[in-house]
Amino acid sequence: NGFFPSITLKAILNSLTCEVLEHEGSFRTPSDQIQFIAQTLKGNPGLRVFLLIHNIDGQMLRGEKTQSALGQLASLPNLHLVASIDHINAPLVWDQFKQSQFNWLWWECVTFQHYAEETSYENSLLVQQTGALALSSLTHVLRSLTPNARGIFRLLVKFQLENKDNPSYTGLSFQDFYQRCREAFLVNSDLTLRTQLTEFRDHKLIRTRKGADGVEYLNVAVDANTLVDFLENEKDE
Template structure:
């Protein structure tokens, strides 16, 4: 028998030959121990050309194959998803429907026609709503008792509470001095409320430097005369014109007087956020949930509607409500100014009426006694956006 040649090279020094088909990236893939063994093997040349390296030693120094291709695809996929997310959220365009009221072929209605149509619309659950409002009306005597005990009353709930407060005024306050404030009116101001108290209730003729001075005057008068009593009813105390910090502070100080009784309604869901702890202590509210389910017809009559043709009817309606709240002298001043405006409407060179000429006309009509009174009245007209002035 022919004896096979056996290598005498130690097993540790045998050259490691990679099997064909194994994944090799570069020589740097080998470990440091393999490199040292290859340097030692350069001195050993006794390995036969046909000798096969055992499978056990082949895998000892060859690094395991790396599955880099799927991992790379996974990273690319994640980066693409991230880019798509930010691209989708970085767009400033808002996609909305192009179905608008302007594209309707039906022409818009005037304010009075829309009001008449809404009035003819049947009210759902009319009997149940009537019973609910009767339950609220049964609390009128309780409200009066609590007002005289030093509390103020605020009404909240779904639906217009204007009719409920009006029923309270006509049935309970008919023989008492009371002031009604329509807070939903677009040009109502706290100054106009203070003017109504000083002129109509206190019969004071004169001007004040600021609403705070006027408030101090009212507080002083009510504290000096204990027989003075005033009921103040405010529709929509949380309206846009009255929800300011200054207006709420003045109204809260007024309501804290023992002889001023305040009952108000709110409709905004975040209305209580207007008041901090100091204002709440001044108001001293008793909260009543008075859900009426009645539509806000009067409260929204001053808003511009997409169903209504824009005209001067809205401004005329606002003017009517302002004139109702003015004193007789203030109405006379405005009437005098309107007459002069109408007389000169066809004059192309008419640039307005000077203050001195207008003051002279008001003095002749016994409407004012000083220029300060006229300036204060013109300021109120300007606050209500009834007139425009220029220097």
Template sequence: MVEEYFHAHGGARPGPTSDRTLSRLNIPRMDQARLQSALQHAPAAHIQHLQQLYQEHRCHFHKWMLQLSNGFNLLLYGLGSKRVLIDQFRSTILRDTVQMVVNGYFPSITVKHILNSITEEVLEHTGSFRSVQDQLTFIKDTFEETGEELFLFIHNIDGPMLRGEKVQTVLCQLAQVGGVRIIATIDHINAPLIWDQNKSSRFNWLWYDVTSYEPYVEETSYENSLMVQQSGVLALSSLVHVLRSLTPNARGVFHLLALYQLEHKDDSSYIGMSFHDLYQRCREKFLVHSHLTLRAQLTEFKDHKLIRTKKGSDGVENLLIPLDGAMLAEYMENPMS
């Protein structure tokens, strides 16, 4: 009956479409820099009410600390960015503790980056691991032996790159490590569907509504918008975001590759830096200790689309950063801006 109705009233021809598109607007689109400047100078509204809201949230800080100390993990939800509130919690109650911040909204963040940051920067381990499970076992055993505590902050644990089942399985195993305390945020309306009953119990979440009504400026800084004129500024911003999520040694390797490419920017026949030359320079700077370490790092760069590889006529593998000289030079002037 329903099918007959739509068949009778539908017709074979599609409905008319409008030609009113964004490209026909007389208002020129802003570039990313002008958009950010306009947002920063936008007048704030309801300041008094927002301050009162923050004060109510800050009253929970000592309670949060007590609950974290008793083996619970915190999951913060609600409308608005939670970065300011979390930074206040970190700088006051947790100012003398070991902390690590993960930005789950990064377009190329992976669970491997999180584990590598813990083992290399927190536990100061220089070796490699055969698998993620081996790395998790090492983290678990080390924290149990040393009795240290790590407060792991994950902005947007429901981010596109972290919401997969395999990633969440690793994170809930990490949540069960003695000494690791997780404070995470979610913003997607369907975020609770990420976890089944088993994962939820392993995370041992305590849920807190921390609605702030703050704009998601940092969380959406890498997003493409139809209202924004796309330019190299956005590409450079994305590059900086990705590099911030890497280890210091990884950034050092990228820095050497970028310097070499800038030195040959006027060479029209330049096809990239050979793997052997990069390895020698990295060894001189103590950035890697073996070919395998550098290979693993380059694989990570490829996953982030930071580099391209191409074999020359002699069969030598050459590495190239897919950015023009001007943009690469701008990055080298102020790498982490």
């Protein structure tokens, strides 16, 4: 369901490999999973798999790599993809190559129904408990930033997760963070980093505070479980 705020490519591939093809074990990358699906279906030409995706242009699915992976699945001879789109400009997501992979047969199926079910996830207990809305918002904001900005944010997220079980952890000092960013070739001056941190602060992604020693400490303003899911998504992308 593309309307669900925590849907990921990994979840779609897992449903195919684990639930449909009954594979036990894990895969290193989404590409490995797609290759397994392709080989399994090729070895079983009589097996027909129908993949139904409601709102394939949903916020969590419209990324370039996700659409590319779905296109690869759709191009498999005995995997049939049935999907709905929500936005009138959704076809702009697909270039000519992806269009040829999906090879859509278009039907207009406007229901004129209210978005009651589609928006129900926003207030569901499941979403509140898993932080799915936070994950959706976080992903949306980060996709609008430069690759360097995303790298800076990931660096801060990883350090915070490494210290999530440390009760005395108060955040990463600006100076330490600046040094880490320089070593990762993400910034070349503290002014560049401060400018980026201001943008994070404007989006309410981070908090800064001064300690008793006068040092500025940085924290990501998102719970640990959501950050773990975020890094998983980034790895899949």
